[in-house]
Amino acid sequence: MSTSTDNNASITQESGPSAAVQDIQKKIVVRTADGEVFNLKEEVAMEIDIIKTFFQEDSISYETVMPLPNVEGWEMVKVIEYCTKHVELKHKVDGYKERKAFQALFVQNLSTKSLLALTNTANYLEVKYLLDFLCQAVSEQIKNKDVDYVRELFGVENDFNDEEYEQVKAEAPWAHENLNNDLH
């Protein structure tokens, strides 16, 4: 079942006889993997390079609904949230504190696994600044974690045998001590 979700919708209609009248805010429509449909303001949509390429460079009509089969609905919500804020802050002279506060809230309720999924999506959608931010956020969360945690998170198999592992660990044994705190 598809639902139509308007994010930051502001459709204005000119009253007048012309049928070719244009909306003041152009909208671009995308559909995510779970069938959700999103209406994006043009200026926000153009922050997402894969969308920008699709419509502008390939000159596809704005009436087309662009499919995004690799993106989940909740991810699209988050991407739109971030890009909208980014566009808003572009016009502000001193948005540093506001950006930091926004970023803290943005990741607040996301698990590390969700953050990773979102990172993958930001890479696919080609939103560089969001990708950079999410990579940083993930690194903050894994910084003090141990080797097993990282393996599990990235789905990586341990291909060291016991002897090799001890050898590699011995290259910097201090790196495995004093985790989960700020001691060095």
Place this chain on the structure above:
Amino acid sequence: MEETNLPEEIIVLILSWLPVKSLLRFTCVSKRFHFIILSNPKFAKSQFQAARERKTLDHRLLYNTTVPPLESLDLETLPLFGDSSYLERRLLYSKIAPRLESLHLETTSFGDRSSVRKLQFPFQPPVGRLSLLGSCNGIVFIAFDERVFYIWNPSTGFFRKLPDPGSLCDQRFLFNYGVGYLSATDDYKIFIATDVYAIFSSRAQAWKKLEVYSESPPSYRGTLLNEALHWLNQENGIVAFDLAHEKFSKMTMPNFDERSLNQFGYLGVSAEGWLSFALSLWNARDCIQVWVMKEYGVHDSWTKLFNFRFLDPPEGMWSFSRVLVLETSIVAHICSMKEVDNDCITDVKGLIKILHKEEEKCGEYVIEGFELKMIRYQESLCRIDD
């Protein structure tokens, strides 16, 4: 999208935000992680540069104490001079093992034992005096016995023995030295002065003699700023050696009071990237003044930043024996002195760290040992390959 099956370039991006300690731990995750983290010089460089920009580099102090050679104990004549505790002390020193350690410079309490790492040279160190020539991008440059040169990254254990300078280094004493990095050419340069000047370039993998002349020989380790090394010279001036153009130039010191009195002075770099100068006068041994040159090379831009007064100095005669002027603090090696007949014997007390912004010293770290040498370095994954 799925969170597993992340493309490798994304994993590399995430890793590049991590500090060196986390990265070295994650080399144990898998062979692929080990390779990504340690076998790619580009990754090492970008991690270091990004951390430098974000000001998240980990600064550490590397220090080394030695054991006095037993021959220096004059066993026959000393007891005649009355103070047998001097002999005892020297014998005691010979029993203290030499140390090579590093500690983190920005722990809330200086010298926090948990931040101390015992280190070992990953090679057999040659016998002889050790000189810490400089550090760049996390790599420390060392000379043994004034003529055997090594590079070593204390974080990763990477090391290499550098080519022999041969006849350029016949003199038995390195009067002064320094190390710098030229980013435009990705070149590490070592400058040494014996009775001639010589430069080693990592790009050229070779030493060469310098055909330049400098009026008065500067002293010991040069301070790196703007890809040039800086030393104080005997005429109350500053000598700068530009590593890229291989040329000397001069600058003047600030007009501090009582210039004619003996004093110690040390150069460093402030947090803002200004050349800084720490000074203590003989008639005010418990005070340190710090000046900064806000405009490079402009004498009138010398500004006194603060005057620090040591509120709790050691008893008796004491002095600073080595001083590192860092961006936001000074780390000084304090020795107290005792007179035995006409000899002044120095007793190592330890290190203190003085924050620029606070009136009181912010920490003391007791180190036992003889002939302490120290250098600041940053944690990095960098290496210098052929």
